[in-house]
Amino acid sequence: MSGIAKTPAWQALSALAEHSRTVHLRQLFGADPRRFEDFSLEHDGLLLDFSKQRVSADIMAALFRLWASAEVPGWITRMRAGEPINESEGRAVLHIALRDKQPRAEVKAVLEKMRRFCSDIHGGQWRGGTNEPIRDVVNIGIGGSDLGPKMATQALAAHHQPNPRVHFVSNLDAAHLATTLARLDPRVTLFIVASKTFTTQETMTNARSARDWIVAALGESAVARHFVAVSTNLPEVAKFGIDPENAFEFWDWVGGRFSLWSAIGLPLALAIGYANFEQFLAGGHAMDEHFFNAPPAQNLPAISALLGIWNTNFLGAETLAVLPYSQSLEQFPRYLQQLEMESNGKQVGRDGMPAGVSTSPVVWGEPGTNGQHAFYQLIHQGGRLIPCDFIALKQADFALPGHHAALLANCFAQSEALMRGKTLDEACRELDATGMSADAAARLAPFKVFPGNQPSSTLLLSRLDPYTLGQLIALYEHKTFVQGIVWGLNSFDQWGVELGKQLAVRLLPMLDGRQKAAGVDSSTQGLIAACQVAQKAS
Numbered sequence: 191m192s193g194i195a196k197t198p199a200w201q202a203l204s205a206l207a208e209h210s211r212t213v214h215l216r217q218l219f220g221a222d223p224r225r226f227e228d229f230s231l232e233h234d235g236l237l238l239d240f241s242k243q244r245v246s247a248d249i250m251a252a253l254f255r256l257w258a259s260a261e262v263p264g265w266i267t268r269m270r271a272g273e274p275i276n277e278s279e280g281r282a283v284l285h286i287a288l289r290d291k292q293p294r295a296e297v298k299a300v301l302e303k304m305r306r307f308c309s310d311i312h313g314g315q316w317r318g319g320t321n322e323p324i325r326d327v328v329n330i331g332i333g334g335s336d337l338g339p340k341m342a343t344q345a346l347a348a349h350h351q352p353n354p355r356v357h358f359v360s361n362l363d364a365a366h367l368a369t370t371l372a373r374l375d376p377r378v379t380l381f382i383v384a385s386k387t388f389t390t391q392e393t394m395t396n397a398r399s400a401r402d403w404i405v406a407a408l409g410e411s412a413v414a415r416h417f418v419a420v421s422t423n424l425p426e427v428a429k430f431g432i433d434p435e436n437a438f439e440f441w442d443w444v445g446g447r448f449s450l451w452s453a454i455g456l457p458l459a460l461a462i463g464y465a466n467f468e469q470f471l472a473g474g475h476a477m478d479e480h481f482f483n484a485p486p487a488q489n490l491p492a493i494s495a496l497l498g499i500w501n502t503n504f505l506g507a508e509t510l511a512v513l514p515y516s517q518s519l520e521q522f523p524r525y526l527q528q529l530e531m532e533s534n535g536k537q538v539g540r541d542g543m544p545a546g547v548s549t550s551p552v553v554w555g556e557p558g559t560n561g562q563h564a565f566y567q568l569i570h571q572g573g574r575l576i577p578c579d580f581i582a583l584k585q586a587d588f589a590l591p592g593h594h595a596a597l598l599a600n601c602f603a604q605s606e607a608l609m610r611g612k613t614l615d616e617a618c619r620e621l622d623a624t625g626m627s628a629d630a631a632a633r634l635a636p637f638k639v640f641p642g643n644q645p646s647s648t649l650l651l652s653r654l655d656p657y658t659l660g661q662l663i664a665l666y667e668h669k670t671f672v673q674g675i676v677w678g679l680n681s682f683d684q685w686g687v688e689l690g691k692q693l694a695v696r697l698l699p700m701l702d703g704r705q706k707a708a709g710v711d712s713s714t715q716g717l718i719a720a721c722q723v724a725q726k727a728s
Contacts, residue, residue, distance in 0.1 A: 194678060195547050199255035206249050207504035214643050215244060215609045231490060233480055235652040236661060238490055242609045243497050243577075243645045244505065253496040254486045260676040262492075266482060269671070276445070276682035277540060283682050285448035285667070286478050289471040289660070300439055300453050307418070307438075307456070308464040311380070312351060319404075319412025324380045328357045328370060329457040330400060331384030332392045334446030335420070336360040337528050338663075339454060341521035342470070343461045345659050348518070348587040354380070356461040359400075362392040367399055376407040376416070383419045384454055386440065388426035391691070401431070420453045445682050447528045448667060466656040473660025481668045491668035494647070498669065499676055501577040501645055502551050511569065512555035514581040515601040518588075518654055522581070523555035526666060532684050533670045539678035549677045555579075559600050569608065570640050578646040580605050581662075585653040601648070611642020 194200055219225050219241075229241035229250075245253075268275050272282045288297055310316040314323040329339060340358040357374075359367050381400050385393040397417075404416045413431035421427055422441070424434045438453035450458070451474060459467035477491070486492040501507040510530075512523040534550035556564065558580075569576045582601045586594040612620075617638040621631035651658045674681030699705040700718050707718045 194256075194260055194676060197256070197259040199252055199259045202252045203249070203256065203500070203504050206246075206252060207500075210244055210246075210249065210505070213244070215242060215645075216611075216642065218244075218246070219609070231488060231493060233484070233488070233490055234476060234661065235658065236490060236665075237648075237650040238493065239648040239650070240493060240497055242605055243500075243647060244643070245497070245500060249500065250487070250496075253500060256499070256676060257486045257492060257496060257672075262486075262672055262675050265671075265675045270482065272443070276680060278680055278683045278685070279442075281682070282443040283445065283448075284443040285445065285451055286475075288444065288451035289474040289478065289664075291472075291475060296439070296441070303438060304453060304456055304459055304467075305464045307436075308459050308467075311354060311460055312463065316380075317415065318377055318380070319408040319415045320377045322377050324354050325378040326357065326374050327354045327380050327382060327457060327460050328359055328374070328400065329382045329384060330359050330367075330393055330396045331382075331420075331454070332360040332390060333528065334449050335384035335386075335390075335393070335454050337521070337525050338447070338450030339457045341519075341525040342450060342455070342458045342659060342663075344521050345516075345518045345654060346458070346462050346466070346470075346656060348654070349462045349466050349656060351461065351463050354460060356457045358457070359396055360392065362395060364399070367396050371400070371403055376404050379404075379416065381417045382457055383417060383421070383430070383432070384456075385419075385421055386423075386442075386446075388419065388421045388423040388430070391694070397430070418456075420456060446684075447532055448682075450663065462656060469656040470660040473657035473662075474664040475660075476657075477661045477664035477668070481664075491665050492672060494665065495669040495672035495676070497645075497647060498551070498577075498673055501575075502548050505575060505645070507551060507575045507577050507645075508548075509552040509554060509574075509576055511565075511576055511578045512553060512581070513558050513561060513578055513601075513604075514555070515558040515597055516581065516583055516587070516654060517557050519581060520557050522662075523553065525663075527553045529666060530670050530673075532687070533681040534674050534677065534679055535686065536679050540680050541678070545678055547677055549679060550673070551577075558604065559597065562600065562604065566604065569644060573641075576644060578605070578608065578644065580646055580648040581651070582648065583651050583654050587654045605646045605648055607640065607642070608644035608646055609642055611640040612638060614639050 222228065225241045226239065229243070229245065230237065230239045265275065269283050270286070272284055274280050275283050287294055293301065311324055316324055318324060329336065336358055343356055357370050359370050381397070383393065383397045388394065401413060401417070404412055414433050417432045418436040419427045419432050420438045420440065422439055424437055427437045428434050438456060440449060440452040440454060444452050451471060455467065481489060481491045498510065512526055514522050530553050531550050536549060537545050539545045555561065569578065580601055582598060614635055617635040618631055621635055651662065671681055700707040701721060703722065707715045
């Protein structure tokens, strides 16, 4: 069991939580006219307003003591030194090295290879099997080889190059690949197959089908001009028909969900141009330097992590809603689902014993204002504690008159409404002001009561560009790392994804008829039989 719950800092926070439950955010704002100034932090164009979190100066001080009790600074030092802090796999955790200003030699070599490749694609020097320049690029990957580059490519749509158009295919369901290929011309389409081992089932099944599509249209010899790989398994790359010279390497010290900064980011670099990709790396590096050097009270990732621990472990929150008021960041909550829940969705500590404390909340969310017409009802009046991260841009990435100010007004109004709520008296007065009868107002008023006291933070970016997106992603990476350290977890393995994969390998021959369904539970056997009947009928 994790020893963190036995520390004086943890015990102090438990005592403070008891008092906190009796205090409404309205009271905190009423008692402190300077609450925004006292509970906000600005650094390098990012503004974090956490004044609407249910914290006080005493609570923040105790959280900073928890940071020290968990020896977070020592773990940061160990990570930076390249120690194998991913202990269950015996690996270093050095995605930070991918965005260093002075990268190690092997990183520098791959970045230079990416730069030349982008130049060849953008300049038209890279030609397909019919000697035509590439107009569409399809990234085939899954998990970290898909979520990161897909999210970032959409986020930076305002910075896209005229060509190529970049597409993403991940799902084993043939509908994903088939509907993508239906819009494309094989003569001008290039595929990036992103799989470190070049054996990932979903990725390689899609890659082989894409290969068949190219061969059917252009012949076997065209494969080498229409496929490149992001992989370290050069023999399998060559067997597929890709020239190993067109394979981009990354390393076992780069976890999949932290790999966007590596050659996994190649589709992003193609979408926005390599100079912009360098700015993306620079933003991530700038956040690294801030995280490594700023004391916790002035440290954006540290405060974000500690607030999440307060909400999860002391206030009892089970979820975190991530609410970007930016359509360009539509994929960001989905990206964070993997980053946070695959990293810290565990109940076994680094020592192999039960963690003994609550760990990762369920991360979810959608862009505002769409979410306001869907699930915000539950956040406001559903009776559950749901902390929220609002993310907004001071300046729009796509400027149309009348849009951005209205968008920001909605964002700030929602966080205010979640904080303040509305009392029964206020609802009655509001209805009375409309001229409604007293009896009718009394009947309707209970439906218009909002408890409020829902904690939220608002993160304001100056704008959404490659540099600020790099900052944003690195901020959440470091937040995840800090929370894993405090909870006593190894945030860099993911054994929880293995069991389903193993069972799928066992079930496949039963489904395709090569083997009788045996040795499985009655539910699985019944489902297999039902699908076999349907296949025979078709």
